[in-house]
Amino acid sequence: MESDQMIPKSSARYDVFLSFRGEDTRASFTSHLFSSLSKDGIVVFKDDIDLPRGNNIPLELQRGIENSTISIVIFSKDYAGSRWCLNELSKIMEVHRVQGRVVLPVFYGVDPSEVLHQISNFGEVFQDLIQRSSPTYDQVLRWRSDLREAGGIAGFVVLNSR
Template sequence: MDNSHVASHSSSMSRRPPPDVFLSFRGPDTRWNFAKFLHMMLTRAGIDVFIDEIDLPKGNDLNDELIAVISQSKLSIAVISEDYVSSKSCLMELEQMLKWKDSESHTIIPIFYYVDPSDVRHCKGPFARSMREHNDSGSDATVIGFWKSALNRIGRMAGHHLCENNEG
């Protein structure tokens, strides 16, 4: 996958040792419940977890910082929720995680948070709506193609599927 449109990483993250885990999630969907709980439990287990609201220096270029952190972490956890794809930042994070998975020894654990991995894989339902909105707002068609490819890949990965009846 050509990710030339994704910025190269340079960062002020040198103040902090590389995190063990990069946690990617859509704030409004999961920040105050699942992501906060997951961050707390991993931290209690002694795992250094990067979470944007805590660890990003204020005033820096958000995308450059996130790219640097992803490239430095050993593992990424992508919490794919219904609104995840509405965020260009989440899509950039996902694409960068996959780039590092392909070129380095980086592991991605997807968590399908009350969404069907098939909908992610085939960009259906809320994922299709979000992609239409990105298209309507003038996002580059090539970039949208990269994002759809990233969704297809993450939707095909073995991960954890959380749903109301705890099946899956």
Template sequence: MATPQTRYSFHVFLSFRGEDTRKNFTDHLYTALINAGIRTFRDDDEIRRGENIESELQKGIRESKISLVVFSEDYGSSRWCLDELVNILNRRKKEGHTVLPVFYTVSPEDVQNQTGSFAKAFVNHEKRGNAESGEKRKEWMEKMEKWRVALKEVAELEGMCLAKEVDGSVS
């Protein structure tokens, strides 16, 4: 567990699928956080050219007080996003890291049960795994199982469900 004296480089680690939300929701969220004085890690602002992306993302997660995970239509299709989610939840288990899920254009149920766009994404992940052989195939299938467990776990956390607000039908 982090002690009260722990100093963080960032208040928030922002996890999101860039193709889905970078130029709209995530940009607005990031700007609002920065304008409120909240130091926020966002990959395109914090990772310099030539740096190892994976290690820099892991460092960003470690050095952030909380992680805010924005789930969107294609989040589940990105192995980068899913690996990031596994790392975030591992830190939550080991250190009590705070994780806030935001269900932007998908429902918590789709994330938890891997239905809708998440089902399609996992069909493609499975095809990729089946194209591998031997040890690589086994590693890929193990990785997919970690992703599935992480998605189920994060969907059970208290978060924000904006899916209905996005399409204008608040209920």
């Protein structure tokens, strides 16, 4: 039976880590997803709930990713316009490659090909970030590679949703 091949329970503190652009989805899709998962007994890391005040934010996000069994990445129109989101994605993809953790992309208002190839509005937002924040060449290569890899994972496409 295929359902027996579910992901084994690990010593992870969280079942799911949510990566999302707050401005785009926090008050809509992400909050509904968080509520539904929590209602079903799934332990979810969500930054506005699980980041202790006064702690080092990047370190706490890294710990949240490392201590989660699954990462759900909600790609939205401005996701690639945030260094925070792209750095989270890089850590998520590293843990995916090294430890085999599951990554589940949700393409919210963007087509998977936009993420995969960094094109259309998604690509423009990414280019704007690069011009605004002047990341290193290696950083940009890593972000591009991680976006391509994550964009190529079968996930859920949510277009024109309210």
